[in-house]
Amino acid sequence: MGEAKKKDGVEIVGFACSFCTFKASEMAGSLRMKYPEGVKLVQVPCSSRVDPAFVIKAIFEGADGVFVAGCHPGDCHFIKGNYYTRRKIAALKEMFDAFSMKEKLRLFWVSAAEARRFVEKVTDMHNELKERKNEREKA
């Protein structure tokens, strides 16, 4: 797809809001939880900062998957931001679905205390993408 050279591993770009998901990822670190190194985070103040264009760009520059993660609906530090995120990313997911690449985009709600949930979510996504990638390579 994109021009970037395909790497062996599964690359996932995650957008994490500073107040919930990024905090959870910090905690996952402090608790020495493990998740695949292909997961890399872009810190944003609020998940509503995520322009769907970033997601599209990441995919076409070679990311195998992208996730957008923020506070649970209703918990947004900026009061309502993640409700907008939910609409925009849900729409973008619909668009990805139309292009038969639904699996490449996920939306997570991860609160600051949910380190384990963070790890589970990203690992799960990674594993699924990895499986698909393996299948494709086999084919």
Added chain:
Amino acid sequence: MKGRKLKKGDIESALNEFLKGDQHLVLGFEKGENGVSPKIFKGSLDHYSLLNPVFGANAALYLRRLFSKGCQVMLMLRPCEIRAYVELQKLTQIEREDIIAVSIDCPGTISSKDKKGDVPTEADQLTDYFKSSDSMRWACSVCGERRGVVGDAGVRIDRNGNFWVIPYTEKGETLLARMEGESEEVPAEMLIGESKKADKFQVDMETFDKDFEKCTMCMNCRDMCPVCYCIDCVFHGDEYIPKGDALINKILRSGSTKMPQGKELFHLIRMYHVSQTCVGCGACEEACPQGIPLTKYFKGISERLQGMFAYMSGRSFDEAIPYLTFLEDELKDAED
């Protein structure tokens, strides 16, 4: 629903009446020697045509950044054009105050590219014409709304060839005030009926790559899109499609790149940008020198994405664009 039954000439005389007003204009169609084309009339109508069977551009394009106060403009356009106008006014690109938007039932159009010989300009003839030929633009054949039911008022054509002017807003009523006769109940069945619901758009990236192979990134599609209103498009900058030094720098960092690059980015990001405002008029495809089936993509995506929020672009002046509002209790399964 009530409206006023008229003969075709009645509309013209009403418009002429309107044009007598100071600084009053009508944007509609003119039947010239080489066919029908859009025209802004001042003073009085001349060779006026209610319908335009040929689609070259969406006339709402000409209305962008129309803020002139004091000048009254009557739009006598196709539903897709009125819908684009409605979206643009939501986006403050047009001031609604001085505009009366009338949508006219549209039997369909042919592409300006395919125009050969004479095409009838009367509704009933046109309907028959399309029945006997497959020259209707694909965009029109799958159009979601060809009925004149949007804007301030609509001109509907019944099965007997009568014209009905139906007001939808207060402004629409003022249009009616210029016409003779009494309002009566509008017939339920009209010449142009409700469109069939289109199938859910589904494609994959391989098809996309094939379809867009010829794209030269001339960006005409963007320039002719009625709802792509930005003064300064993001694709002018280097963020998404680097040029010159930025391009070379990127290639030095990442390796060889096929040119033009960034087609997916350009089309997909633009698709997302217009996803809630796209009226599916097909002006992009009309503008494309390479004949890429853009309507299929833009219309397909926008229908799916608008459907999520039970939104239809241009249907109403009051509905907020979905990305600019939210309900707390919705999209429960959005999270993965």
Added chain:
Amino acid sequence: MSEKKVLVVGGGIGGITAALELASCGVKVTMLEEGPSIGGRMIQLDKTFPTLDCSTCTLSPKMVEVALNRNIELLSWAKPLAVKKAGERFQVTILKKSRYVDIKKCNACGSCFPGCPVVMKSEFNMGTGPRKAVYIPFPQAIPNKASIDKREDRPCKAACVDACPIHTNVLGYLKHISEGRFTDAYMLIRATNPFPSVCGRVCYAPCEGVCNRGQLDDPLAIRDLKRFAVDHFDLDSLEPPQIQKTEKKVAIIGAGPAGLACAHDLVVEGHEVTVFEALPEPGGMLRYAIPEYRLPKEELRKEIRYIEKLGVTIRCGVEIGKDVNLDTVRNDFDAIFIGTGAPKGLLLGVEGEDLPGAMDGLQLLRAVNSNEAVSLGKSVAVIGGGNTAIDCARTAKRLGSENVKLIYRRTRDEMPAANEEIEALLHEGIEIEFLTTPVRFYAEDGNLSRMECIRMELGEPDASGRRRPIPVEHSEFSLPVNSVITALGQATRTSFVEGIGVLLARNGTIEVDPLTGVTNIEGIFAGGDVSAGPAYVVDAIAAGQKAAKSISRYLKGEPMIAASPAKKPERLSEAEVADLTARIPRTERARMPEVSVEERVTNFGEVAIGYSPEEAGAEASRCLAGQIEGCIQCGECERLCEVKAIDQTMQDEIVEMEYDSIVLAPGFDLYDPTEKREYGYGMLEGVITGIEFERICSVTGPTGGDILWNGKAPKRFYFIQCVGSRDRLSGARFCSRVCCMYTAKHASIVKDRIKDAQIYVSYIDVRAYGKGYEEFYKSTQESGTFYIRGIPGEITKSANGLLVRVEDMLSGEMLEVEVDLVVLATGVRPRKGTEELCNIMSIERDEYGFIRVDSINPSRTNVDGIFVCGMASGPKDVPDTVASGGEAAAECMEDIMAEGERLEAGGSA
């Protein structure tokens, strides 16, 4: 205007709100928090009602704000001791308890936690989970710095650690063993010792000699307990850690304990290590000298296998100087460690020593350990008084010699062998001829047949301090012997280093700096017997480790830093002994069971059998350090902390400060339902309190958010409201205001996580009075939680759980419900210490012990200038507490600001 200062006591949400409001008004605030982190009770909650949003998410940004606000000085581990009115202001004496961690240096990396041997109940988790004595209560703590929970000084001097050449954390592993954490004990031993199974068997245990408990009754069986820990760990299953390579190469010459210890430490540092060993198997003296019955060879092989697993290459059968030139090694490697030991036996220097049948002890042991056939004949004399001599004698006995005698020229008191070895020897029926030395050996048919000896007497002490033996004239006598084994001492074999100019001492040992292992040649290091002369295993390990440190520094180009000379083991003073004797009952050291004499002399099987877990636990809990709560100052954290943030010498501080006003926010405790015997809390398995339940629900709790109790996932839940509220019997007529809602919250959390859960709630009235509460209660009810009006009379154990008996007042029916978990919604009580706090400030309290306040101005106390917020003045939910925090700040501002006075100080963070 003068700067205004306010003291806020308590770092819960009430105190945080008051402090932040005051700070935003430009007031300088000092916040005192009695514990290690602010956050109070709210941070312990999993979720908050009615929105079910995560408590951590909402509170932690506020906590961070406190930490960053320039107008707030946060003192954790601090509380007021005394308050005096000084004019318009208050003079406050503040106790700053020491946290023993320098908060400027600590970077919250958590490296210190795993090593700490003191496991305590986590207060943050309400005891539902453990924490260490050095800990950060939870990952979002503010300040996010470790503290050491040190409650009293350790009763002993930890002389064992100082006496041990490798400073094994004896206190630590004994603590682990005493509390049943055998693997942790093993890992702690392993942290400083690559040969635990060796040292657990054959160490001379200098620690035991100095053990402070020995001053009371018996010293601890430190070595045997190490053996116990080793026995309970399968080293082969230990995965080596990830090691990052440095691309530096080190050669080790000699695969004895010094060489292998050095190799171990270097490979862990990432260097590539190759060990050259002349003999066919690695292990040196451990492999070839110590008999099987003391150290089974398989145990040693396991240790060496692990060292190889770490990445060390061992090349056996390669003798440097013979098979490979030392110069070649020098060229191929970046550094060399020489640990070739002292493999040569010393000679007696008497006639007949070269006769067949006379042999060197090491030679005998090596032959036996190599499974060579050795026959010694009926009568065997072993000459010498050291451990080797005893090993030889006991080996001879096991080889079938009937008459084995040890010949020693001094008396038992001077014998260098370990006492227990001598005991074992005598036990096995081997006699010792003291004050005797051979003068000549005679042969018959070319074989040794007789030995002539002479009696000795002790003269003046010699250089070693031992009395010199002097032959007694005309005391010669003769003994029939088939074999004579000399075990007189060992010497090095170092000629191979001379070629490159390594400096040797007169006795042939390599000259090194004993603290660094550096020789006179750059890049060449040495240690163990080869430089120090013959000594013990653990000394060799210590030497190897010291050298490894030096080599690592050398390879990095860092200057050599000598390990500081060890602290001398300290003894308890007489007074301390007397004090401890009075406090601690006398107990005897547990003896390690052994194979019977009859059986053991017939084979080479290991003699010592090892403790049972019960015996080991009992013995380990004799350790004096283990007698105290909290930190035992074992120093493990200090060793692990790379930023050197641990400071055990820190002292509590008492400071005097002046404030214009004080806001009290000490918070609350929860009612302890133990006295409500009908509920069986503390007695019945599965009856817990609401706050405990909160912790096991919480993703930051011990189960990571899985609702588990004692490892089981309950399915049937019974929540009982008004436990210790609206209850004259427990002395609380008041309503606690939060229990109805937190119960509804718990029920909805359970419903959310366990779809098929059965949930019952017993209530009197459901007081869902706050914003959104009623709707929350309704939806909880609608989602399938069964509300029963009526409070259970009794909870008993039943076949599959707990049986709750309750009268449903709405139906009048008597119900019996079997459930897995009963959660008591315990009411609110004033925080422990509120009384003391009030007393020092002359604050009045109400009949329940809450701080008494004015009804229209509910933050005003009876003392002007002292305000209260939060639960300290009575139960409140979070929004009410936040409101009261703001209200207290407002009252406080009014109090401290003269009319119209303007604040100028900045308020922004």
Added chain:
Amino acid sequence: MKTGIFICHCGHNIKHTIDVKKVSEYFKKFPSVTVSEDYPFVCSEPGQDMIRDSIEKQGLDRVIIASCTPSLHGEMFKDLLKKSGLNPFLLRRVSIREHCSWVGDDVEANTEKAKRLILAGLYSAAHYVPLEEKLVDVTKSALIIGGGVSGLSAAAFLSKMGMQVYLVEKEAELGGHVRTLKNIWPARKEGKSIVDEMVNELSGRKNVEIFTSTTISAFEGFFGNYQVTLNTPEGEKKLTAGGVIASIGFSPFDPGIKPELNYGKDERIITTLDFEKNGDAIKLPGKPRIAILHCVGSRDEQIGKPYCSRVCCINALRVAEAVKDKYKDSYVESFYMDVRAHPRGGEEYFEDTQEKGVLFTRANVAEISPTPAGIVIRGEDTLFSETFEREFDLVVLSIGMSPPIDNKLIASLLKITLDKDKFFLEAHIKLRPFDTAVKGIFIAGSCSGPKDVEESINHGRASAVKLFGFLNLGYAYVDPFISYVDPKRCSGCRMCEQACVAKAIKYDETKRVVHVEEAACMGCGLCNATCPSSAIGLKGYIDCMIDDEISAFLEAI
């Protein structure tokens, strides 16, 4: 560009699973990188000295510290840059501990990941510009809407703190509902005396202007400088307020909505509020029979009042007590669902009332019908599951609190939101009960949900202290990470304005572009993501920074 990259080993913590040498070497080859070093503890004093030295000697203009997570040591490193003469916003922290070395075991993979994380920092930092924590002037004056006890207590506090206060009350008299209450529990005071005391305190003050019989006709501006137009009996009046406290109280539930209660049809059926006002005047027989109904207009989904009104149980107890005190031989029966005697001392009050002989019956009341002999109450006793029909001389309805009448008007003027019950919505129900989404606009008292007198007074003061904290300096710091508009790119579509939660974006009708009211911006970046041409950008997180970070993660290296 001269970037300095400093990679921390964090002792073992980072070095253990990341080849820090390799990483620092890797970055040396970048032309924009002047210094690339790894160091055992960058946070230690020598570590900091090294950075400072590099900045000063090499003239670095960007500093990247790859170490622990940015929330740790954040301020310390910023201070370090300041001390070294560099704008602290030219610092980029890259977390290679919590997000790399601690979460993966494979050295090679971690080393690659660390490279990319730092590369992202490098690319992103290239777009950094020096930022300042700006100051905006704020007017030290407060507009308080509503002169009930919350408004009065807020006004009193603010004026005592020296702030100009404008108190607006639409009625002719201050004091709201409290003024009419005879005996307030638990203070045992007359409402009027509480109100008078508060009003007296205010009336002598120079910095307080009270507008009674006044409404607000227009409200413009933003935090620190709100332009308010009042409609006073003397005519229109304009004023400027730095912030606002809306404390417009509640409206009592009108039982007329429930016809089965027959309220208003018979004078023997009254509300608790009626009782408070005229309780003494009611004529009753010597041994009166009184019924009290709880939860009238509360916990009732059918009439759209699903919430609990929080105060009515205590009000009911108050009535019961008053009757019992006056008529020893009275028969007083309270019909309840749950007795929510939750305030401090409430439970004891409930018990005491029971001891006085008041009967509490857990019941659903179906109908109240007046007959000449008395008022008949029909209902079901839910404890004994039996229906009953009893006759009383007086029925007192303990009515709940409904949202204030002007809720929609005030909400639309102030651009704040209503919750589902039409009370004002707070920014966070737990921790920010006084804040709204709009900076500088606070809510207090029962307009955000039912509250009793004590709570309303406290709320007033607590919200006032918050407002004071915002305004007391006469200026406010503006977080540097806020949005800004490039007017040349702005198409004036106003999408950002519509989406902005903080209402910080304003449209200029003549220039047809938007601008950001810096003081009001929260810095979430929603506008940035909404604008299709990125004409509005969030400082510190502008598109090209994030785009380049993405590239850094994915491009071939």
